[in-house]
């Protein structure tokens with residue numbers, strides 16, 4: 523068993539953020555869109571810091587203009603995930619980028635994403651589920667149509683609702699309508715917090731939006747009372763160590779609080795966030811955390827069991843994933 527072939531779950535992956543740069547360049551060429559400013563000389567995504575990363579992300583996404591583009595994107599992303607041993611992936615999907623919050627357009631995008639997902643499951647055995655995601659810096663008014671799109675398409679594929687984007691802008695309480703709407707439709711909830719917003723950002727998010735999972739949540743590491751609360755209430759943290767390091771939150775894997783949080787009894791998993799932006803893969807995340815924390819296969823089996831317990835899929839899907847995890 524190598525780190526690559528070890529079966530893995532990925533709960534925190536932005537679909538556009540996982541776009542291979544070559545696919546974005548191909549689409550830009552086909553549509554005569556000039557994107558030269560967002561790539562390095564060697565063809566990687568180029569950004570200076572987190573706010574600039576968000577801008578580059580949106581520039582790259584601007585070439586994804588049709589449902590078919592999202593079908594191509596989904597196929598490329600799932601193939602890459604499967605190459606690194608992912609057997610189950612939840613990705614963040616944004617109606618803001620897929621039809622601008624219009625429900626009819628969103629259904630067309632979703633149909634292509636689901637088709638490509640079914641195809642990837644047949645070809646690579648990988649299971650994909652979607653979490654509709656509003657974008658914090660687009661504001662609460664944009665979050666409402668995103669939540670309505672989520673509520674109207676909740677089902678076997680769309681399992682959850684969440685929020686990403688710039689956590690330093692706005693307040694979680696501004697988004698209660700969107701989260702309540704999604705909750706009433708039976709969707710599971712997650713929300714980015716405690717990446718840039720400190721421990722208070724996590725407390726405010728839990729208080730106002732009550733998600734079962736927090737995206738990142740690593741700012742809890744400096745707050746023992748919050749760590750205890752997360753452990754007691756079994757809130758799951760979707761950690762993405764390589765992303766945090768690439769964006770400068772921690773200097774190295776060894777300095778990342780993942781092991782400390784796990785040790786304290788917090789439910790955690792490991793994901794890649796926006797892998798080509800952060801020059802990472804699931805394989806690299808496992809290799810680096812293994813080296814940093816002296817973790818072995820059993821540690822990662824425990825991490826993946828926590829991920830499965832926090833996954834938003836239905837029970838039948840979870841049972842299939844469990845079987846594959848145990849067959850390793």
Ligand SMILES: O=c1[nH]cnc2c1ncn2[C@@H]1O[C@H](CO)[C@@H](O)[C@H]1O
Pocket residue numbers: 536537539576579580614615616655657686687688714717765795796
């Ligand atoms: O690492 C991240 N932290 C916070 N927000 C992010 C990150 N990566 C992507 N997005 C946000 O998610 C939206 C689409 O899902 C993107 O538009 C971006 O704003």
